[in-house]
Amino acid sequence: MLQRENYQRIWHTVQLIPKGKVATYGQVADLAGLPGRARLVGKALGKVPQQGWQQSAVPWYRVINAQGKISFPIGSEQFERQQTLLQQENVVVLGNKINLKSHLWVPDLDELLFKLSF
DNA sequence: ACCTTGACGGTTC
């Protein structure tokens, strides 16, 4: 299917997010060559193979929303899990606020040119 | 085939 191709692009892109950094859904969508389709990123992440809470090849937890917040209801199990995983990488999460100024991933030219050719 | 539901985001007020 074609949408499977989109998911692959998204997963591939998410894998490039370095440890200790985060990216937004919209940013990932853009980098994956799917501008304007941030919601699709959320969907794709929910369908990551091995979708359990154990470590997957795709660091889904490094993706947050444009407001710098975790997109799960505060207090939910998923919220806690994501927060924990982020904090394990020294990403500061205070009151569901992440400082994008210091933690947002800014891909360098090398990555844009060679790792993502969409 | 129609309707609803999202791990969203930008614009506007």
Added chain:
DNA sequence: GGAACCGCCAAGG
């Protein structure tokens, strides 16, 4: 800041 609105589109009912 925050809330309302709209655009987005794959899945599931």
